[in-house]
Structures are given as C-alpha cells and as structure tokens.
C-alpha cells in the first residue's frame with residue numbers, strides 16, 4: 219500500500235489532536251481557578267478563548283504550555299502528553315529537560331511581547347533555534363530574515379526592541395514564536411497592551427497565520443476578530459467552559475445568560 223492510500227484510509231479521529239486538554243483542575247489553596255476544563259484543538263484549527271478577567275484564560279494557556287501543572291487532569295500536544303509519560307499504564311512526571319523540549323514545540327506570544335532587550339530583532343528571532351541545537355547560527359539567521367519578511371519587518375532586522383513601536387515588537391514576538399516551527403501557537407491577549415492604532419497590524423499578521431493553516435489558540439477580547447478567524451469560540455467563566463462552538467453560534471446566538479452578559483459588555 220502506498221503512503222497515499224494509507225493516508226486516505228486513516229479516519230480523521232486517528233490523527234492526534236494538536237491540543238487535548240482533559241478534565242483539567244487547577245487551584246491555588248481554596249481558589250479553584252480551572253474547574254474541569256476539557257478542550258480539543260484539531261490541527262489547523264483556530265480557537266479563540268473569551269471570558270471575563272479572572273476567569274482562568276491565562277492559566278489555561280499556561281497549563282497547556284506546562285508553565286503551570288494541573289492538580290487533576292492532563293494535556294497532550296500533538297498526541298504527546300505534556301509533563302508526564304506513561305509507565306506501565308500509569309502516568310509519571312518527566313524531567314525538566316523533557317518539559318523544556320516539549321515546550322519548545324509550543325509557541326507562546328505574551329501580552330507584553332517579552333523580547334530580549336539586549337538582542338537585535340534578528341537575534342531575538344534566531345536565538346531559540348540555536349539554543350535548542352536545531353539550527354546553526356547562519357541557518358537560524360536566514361530563517362529569522364524570512365520570518366521577519368513574513369511579519370512585514372524585513373527592514374528592522376538590525377534594530378533593538380526599544381527602537382520599535384509596540385505593534386512592531388509584537389510582530390517580532392510572533393516571528394520568534396514561528397522560528398521553532400511549533401505545532402501550535404498560544405496567544406495571551408496579544409493586542410491588549412497596544413495603542414488602538416497599532417492593534418490592526420498585529421491582528422493582520424495573526425490572521426495571515428490563521429488562513430495559512432497554522433494551529434492557533436488565542437485569548438482576546440477582540441470579538442470582531444474572533445468572528446473573522448475562529449473555527450471555534452470558547453467562553454470561559456469561573457474556571458469552566460460555559461459554552462463552545464462556531465462563532466456564528468457562540469457570538470451571534472449564545473445559549474447562556476453569562477455569555478450574553480459578557481458579550482453585551484465587550485461589543
């Protein structure tokens with residue numbers, strides 16, 4: 219059998235999910251921040267997470283990236299459990315080194331860009347593929363130039379982050395996330411620290427990724443953007459998923475009072 223027929227014979231559900239969050243509970247003392255969250259993100263899908271401040275959105279992204287460890291439940295990325303391994307049918311914790319390697323396959327774009335201030339734009343983008351031993355420095359710099367072109371910043375390669383606007387810095391951060399060729403990129407309110415006139419250029423870059431088949435999980439309050447790019451919208455409140463579905467259902471015909479209430483405040 220050729221690879222082609224093999225592929226055609228494999229039902230969609232056999233392809234591992236890009237992200238699988240399974241019944242995750244996270245608490246700090248008595249405070250339940252995530253209270254049984256389950257979520258599946260298919261390869262190439264764009265998932266937008268909405269919810270009021272304090273509802274657990276950032277914590278959910280941090281659990282997916284294993285920056286936080288859930289008290290109950292687990293997360294898999296591209297079919298690989300994060301932070302644990304199966305051993306004789308039971309789950310065991312893995313080494314910090316393995317976690318770092320797993321994390322390098324998940325892109326993360328923060329609200330405040332978090333660029334290295336002492337490195338040029340080019341080296342910000344090239345640093346991780348070199349540090350993880352995946353590329354030589356010249357290879358990483360070639361890739362960085364290509365990715366800077368993709369986010370419209372080819373002419374800023376030699377600049378330092380402080381010389382750029384917030385919108386430009388965030389586009390560098392997106393190029394940096396792409397440099398590790400991640401299976402999924404997580405965005406935590408990527409435009410909420412920006413002046414309003416700079417929001418559009420960052421959303422345009424994210425939209426370009428969305429339409430080119432990159433798997434994205436985006437926390438944002440930009441409901442119009444969610445309607446445009448999301449395959450699935452998830453509404454989180456009080457550490458629980460209140461409802462999820464395609465944007466025309468969750469945003470235009472929300473079934474729950476809490477979703478309606480939230481949307482009436484942000485629209």
Ligand code: ADP
Nearest residue numbers: 246249251269270271272273274275276277278
């Ligand atoms: P969101 O991103 O939706 O605004 P977060 O995930 O940041 O929400 O936080 C959810 C709740 O968890 C908040 O009430 C926050 O105060 C609490 N929280 C987050 N991180 C910690 C922490 N490290 N220790 C204690 N409480 C935390």
Ligand code: MG
Nearest residue numbers: 275276277406
């Ligand atoms: Mg947050």
